[in-house]
Every structure is written in C-alpha cells, then in structure tokens.
Amino acid sequence: MTRRVLLYGAMLVIVVVSLFPFFWMVVTSLKPDQDIFTKTPEFLPTSPILDRYVHLFDGAVPRQFLNSVLVAGATTLITGVIALLAGYALARYKIPLKRYLLIVILSIQMLPQTVLVIPLFVVLRNTGLLGTYQGLILSHLALTVGLATYMLRSFYLDIPVELEESAMVDGASRMKAVRLVVFPLVWPGLAASSIYGFITSWNELMFSATYMQQSDRETLPVALQQYFSSYYSDWGGVMAASVIFTIPVVVFFLLVQKRLMQGMVAGAVKG
Amino acid sequence: MTVTAPAKREAGAPRRARPPRRPRFRRLAGYGLPSLLIAPLLAVVVGVVGYPIVRTVWLSFHEGENLISGPFNGLDNYTALFADPYFVSALIRTTVFAIVCVACTLLISLTVALVLDAGSWMAKIVTVIVLLPWAMPRVASGIVWKWIFNDQYGIANWLLVSLGFDRFQGFAWFNSGFTSLVAITIAVVWHSVPFIAISMLAGLRSTRGEVLEAARVDGAGFMQSLLRIRLPMMKPLLTILGVMSTIFAYQSFDHFLVMTTPPGGPSHSTEVLSLLTWLQAFTVLDQGAAAAMAVVTFVLLAAITAVYVRLSKEDR
Numbered sequence: 001m002t003r004r005v006l007l008y009g010a011m012l013v014i015v016v017v018s019l020f021p022f023f024w025m026v027v028t029s030l031k032p033d034q035d036i037f038t039k040t041p042e043f044l045p046t047s048p049i050l051d052r053y054v055h056l057f058d059g060a061v062p063r064q065f066l067n068s069v070l071v072a073g074a075t076t077l078i079t080g081v082i083a084l085l086a087g088y089a090l091a092r093y094k095i096p097l098k099r100y101l102l103i104v105i106l107s108i109q110m111l112p113q114t115v116l117v118i119p120l121f122v123v124l125r126n127t128g129l130l131g132t133y134q135g136l137i138l139s140h141l142a143l144t145v146g147l148a149t150y151m152l153r154s155f156y157l158d159i160p161v162e163l164e165e166s167a168m169v170d171g172a173s174r175m176k177a178v179r180l181v182v183f184p185l186v187w188p189g190l191a192a193s194s195i196y197g198f199i200t201s202w203n204e205l206m207f208s209a210t211y212m213q214q215s216d217r218e219t220l221p222v223a224l225q226q227y228f229s230s231y232y233s234d235w236g237g238v239m240a241a242s243v244i245f246t247i248p249v250v251v252f253f254l255l256v257q258k259r260l261m262q263g264m265v266a267g268a269v270k271g
Numbered sequence: 272m273t274v275t276a277p278a279k280r281e282a283g284a285p286r287r288a289r290p291p292r293r294p295r296f297r298r299l300a301g302y303g304l305p306s307l308l309i310a311p312l313l314a315v316v317v318g319v320v321g322y323p324i325v326r327t328v329w330l331s332f333h334e335g336e337n338l339i340s341g342p343f344n345g346l347d348n349y350t351a352l353f354a355d356p357y358f359v360s361a362l363i364r365t366t367v368f369a370i371v372c373v374a375c376t377l378l379i380s381l382t383v384a385l386v387l388d389a390g391s392w393m394a395k396i397v398t399v400i401v402l403l404p405w406a407m408p409r410v411a412s413g414i415v416w417k418w419i420f421n422d423q424y425g426i427a428n429w430l431l432v433s434l435g436f437d438r439f440q441g442f443a444w445f446n447s448g449f450t451s452l453v454a455i456t457i458a459v460v461w462h463s464v465p466f467i468a469i470s471m472l473a474g475l476r477s478t479r480g481e482v483l484e485a486a487r488v489d490g491a492g493f494m495q496s497l498l499r500i501r502l503p504m505m506k507p508l509l510t511i512l513g514v515m516s517t518i519f520a521y522q523s524f525d526h527f528l529v530m531t532t533p534p535g536g537p538s539h540s541t542e543v544l545s546l547l548t549w550l551q552a553f554t555v556l557d558q559g560a561a562a563a564m565a566v567v568t569f570v571l572l573a574a575i576t577a578v579y580v581r582l583s584k585e586d587r
Contacts, residue, residue, distance in 0.1 A: 015397060021461070093305040110576050121338070123322075235418055253403070
C-alpha cells in the first residue's frame with residue numbers, strides 16, 4: 001500500500017515538473033501585464049486576454065512561421081527520401097566498408113555544430129546561398145540525414161527478407177516488390193525519421209541565426225531569440241511568441257510519439 | 272503487368288524451387304543499384320559534413336580575420352588559444368558543466384524510468400508526458416526557464432521563499448556566473464532527461480525475465496536486484512547514454528545564448544565552448560581562432576566517442 005502511494009506520488013511529481021513550464025508559458029501569455037508582474041504568482045488567468053496573439057499575427061510572425069514551415073518541411077522531405085533509399089541499401093546489400101559508413105553516420109550527431117558552422121558559412125557565401133532557404137536547408141541536412149538513415153535501416157532490418165523474396169518469386173520485379181511489400185511495412189519508420197528531421201530543423205538555432213540575417217527570411221528560433229534579447233521585459237509577448245513556436249512541434253510529436261521513440265531508442269540501443 | 276506475372280511463375284520459378292537460405296538474394300545485387308541508393312546520402316555526408324570538417328581543420332592553421340582566409344600561420348592559433356584565459360576557463364567550465372549535467376540527467380532519468388517501469392495503468396500516459404519536454408524548442412524552453420528564475424516575479428524565488436529560504440527574496444540568479452549556471456543546468460537537464468529516461472525504460476524492460484524472477488524467488492529485494500542484476504545487465508546501454516548525454520551537454524548552445532545577457536555574461540562568466548567559438552567567428556570575426564576552438568572541441572568529443580565505441584564493443 002505504501003508502495004502504491006509512493007509510486008503515485010512520484011508520478012505526480014514527474015508530471016508536474018514535465019508540464020509546468022508548458023503550463024506557465026501558456027498562462028503567462030494569456031494574463032494582462034498587471035497579473036503577470038505580481039509578488040505572489042497567479043496560477044490561473046482570472047481575465048485571460050488574446051491581445052498578444054492578435055498583435056503578433058499583425059506583425060512579422062506569420063512570415064517567420066511560413067519561413068520555418070518551408071525550411072523544416074523541405075528538410076524533412078529531403079531527409080526522408082535520402083534515408084528511405086540509403087536505409088534500404090544499408091539493410092539489404094553487401095556494401096564495401098559498410099561497417100565504417102554506419103559508424104560515420106551514427107557519429108554525425110555527435111559532431112559539434114561549431115565544426116560545421118564556419119566552413120558552411122564560407123561555402124554559402126561563395127555560392128550566393130547565404131540567407132536563402134536552400135542554403136539553410138542544406139545545412140540542416142547535415143544534422144538530420146545520419147540518424148534518420150540509421151533509424152530507417154533498423155526498421156528495414158525488422159522486415160523479413162523472405163517477404164520480398166516470395167514477392168519476387170511470384171514474379172514481381174525488385175522495384176515492384178519493394179514498392180508493394182516493403183514500403184507499406186516501413187512507413188512507421190519513415191514517419192519516425194521524418195518527425196526527427198522536422199523537430200531538429202524546426203528547433204535549430206545556430207545555423208539559422210548565422211545564415212539568415214535578413215529579417216524577411218528569418219525563421220522562428222532566430223526571430224524569437226532576437227525579440228527576446230531586445231524586448232525581454234515584455235514577458236507576456238515573448239511567452240505568446242514561444243507558444244506559437246512550440247505548438248507545431250508538440251502537435252506533430254504527439255501524433256507520432258510512439259513510432260518516434262521506438263526509432264530513437266533503437267538508434268541508441270542497437271548503436 | 273497483371274498478365275505477365277502469373278505466366279512467369281509457371282514458367283521459371285515454382286514456389287518449391289525457392290532455396291531455403293538467403294545467399295541467393297545477395298546474388299541479385301551487383302554494386303550498381305546499391306551505390307545509386309546510397310549516393311544521395313554520401314553526397315550529403317561528404318559535401319555538408321566531411322568537407323566542412325576538413326576545411327575547419329585547414330582554417331585552424333591559417334589567419335582568418337574578418338572571415339577571410341589569410342596566410343598559413345602554423346600553430347599560432349592554437350598557442351594563442353591556450354594562452355587565452357577566457358578560452359581556458361571556458362574549457363574547464365564546459366567540462367564541469369557537462370559532468371554535473373550528465374550526473375543529474377542520469378540519476379533523474381533512472382528514477383523516472385524505475386517509476387514508469389513499476390507499472391500501473393497510468394504509466395502509459397505518464398510516459399508520453401515525460402517525453403514532451405524533449406519536443407519543446409530549446410529557445411522557447413530557455414525563455415520560459417529564464418522567466419521562472421526571474422528575480423522579482425519568478426516562480427522559483429516565490430517557491431523558495433515560501434519554503435522558508437528567505438534569502439531568495441528578489442534573488443537575482445543571472446547576476447553571477449555560478450547561479451546563472453545553476454539555472455541553465457536545470458533548464459538543460461529538464462530538456463535532456465526525457466530521451467535518456469525513455470531509453471533507460473526500454474533497457475529496464477529488457478532485463479525483466481527469468482534471471483530477475485529467480486532472484487526474486489531467492490529473496491532479493493528491490494534495491495538488491497536493481498544494483499546486482501538489472502543495472503549490470505544494462506551496462507552497455509548505460510555507457511552509450513552516458514556518452515550521448517556528455518556530448519550533448521558539451522554542445523549546449525541555445526540555452527546559453529538565450530538565457531545569458533550579454534551572451535556568455537555577466538563578464539564572460541558563463542562562456543562555454545560552443546558559445547565562445549560562435550562569438551569568436553561571427554562577432555569577433557576571427558575565423559582562424561574560432562576554427563581552432565572548434566577543432567579542440569571536436570578532438571575532445573571524438574576521444575569521448577572513441578571510448579564509447581570501445582566500451583560498447585567490449586561488452587558484446
């Protein structure tokens with residue numbers, strides 16, 4: 001009995017600590033200023049206002065939101081295609097130096113971003129891609145393809161080869177066997193690596209802040225960071241912007257969290 | 272297509288003729304198709320990861336004021352770096368920060384994983400909730416935690432004062448390096464626990480089975496079976512998670528940029544490697560020195576990764 005009570009107590013603490021920052025962010029964004037700046041915190045907004053959101057949507061936020069959607073969307077799509085193809089090859093074929101290639105793609109995520117940021121800046125400047133969506137997308141691919149490929153490979157490995165073989169024995173070409181038999185089974189893996197790519201790109205700050213200096217191409221993390229450093233006493237406004245920034249990833253995450261964690265844990269455990 | 276498929280089956284490959292083992296499958300593969308399939312991956316790995324690494328190493332041996340590559344200057348960048356007290360203290364600070372972060376992350380994650388593993392109808396929902404902080408953008412979580420640690424209106428100070436710690440009345444966390452780092456550590460740990468905890472949960476679940484059952488029958492208590500059986504069984508996983516969180520802690524950038532004003536302040540007391548490197552490159556505009564810092568970080572992390580590969584191999 002005591003064990004049960006302890007257990008539920010611990011779960012309660014975990015839930016509160018996990019959720020409180022989300023809750024506090026939303027509540028603060030809804031409170032009028034005089035309720036935000038109080039000695040004793042007011043945990044629920046007594047007279048909630050939406051003014052800040054209206055104000056943000058009149059400003060540059062829709063544009064920045066669109067920029068982020070564009071960059072994260074394209075990064076996700078390209079990462080997905082690359083990982084889908086390479087993951088299959090790495091799961092099914094004998095490829096020279098495969099072991100080393102796997103170690104390399106797995107250790108890419110261990111790379112300090114600072115190693116990449118300077119030369120990529122130079123490359124993008126020299127090719128005229130600095131400040132363009134393509135340039136930022138390219139730099140984000142460096143962060144996403146490694147783990148995404150590794151994740152998809154482990155999903156492919158879980159599909160028995162016999163399925164493809166029997167489809168081929170039944171007369172399907174290899175392409176057809178893959179398309180009709182393997183892809184339907186591997187799509188949860190694709191979903192997982194896509195979400196991973198989306199979240200990575202959506203949240204990425206260092207590359208975005210360095211390469212996207214013009215204000216009309218700014219993505220949300222850059223805009224939020226700059227807004228915060230110049231108006232950081234406007235806590236309500238900053239919180240509202242943070243909420244807008246957070247909602248898409250959290251929604252996306254909740255939709256596919258099960259698959260995602262399966263994939264990420266596989267990457268960690270099997271790696 | 273629909274016409275040819277059944278015809279082929281009759282003619283060439285009756286089902287019973289299928290060889291029982293896999294080798295035949297391999298025979299179908301020349302190197303043509305697979306190399307086509309991994310070509311895009313290789314292009315990215317070589318172009319956007321490999322080349323920059325080589326280029327950074329090259330830059331670190333050259334002058335690079337105003338982000339323009341200058342003449343070769345040997346090890347000057349490196350000797351200047353290790354003579355620079357700001358860099359050396361940032362190196363030490365990052366290391367200490369990483370160790371503290373990892374220790375807290377692993378301990379908290381293990382506790383969370385054990386609670387979730389103990390099982391109950393609630394555990395499933397709680398697992399999803401535990402994961403949520405991982406999805407929150409780091410910039411947003413940095414801002415929220417900075418608000419929580421606000422001196423006048425922050426909820427952290429209110430809570431501490433309510434618990435009887437009167438000295439936290441209006442306590443300014445971000446006025447000194449040490450207390451800033453405490454706040455940042457809490458924010459970073461909050462962000463990194465979810466992933467580690469869920470991986471540990473998967474590990475704990477895999478230790479359930481006959482061995483654990485046998486120990487229970489023999490009268491081993493909860494702590495005893497945890498310390499003597501389950502954790503040792505999870506050693507490879509724990510090694511990997513430890514190294515992963517060490518590396519992520521070393522790379523923390525977003526929280527520092529958002530939570531300290533000016534970045535790395537007050538008066539350089541919260542500068543860490545990633546932030547210092549970035550500022551050196553894009554504010555001081557000295558890419559030679561910045562490249563040297565990046566290389567030092569890279570070598571350090573590569574050493575940690577090598578240890579990790581080594582350890583996980585030994586356990587196989």
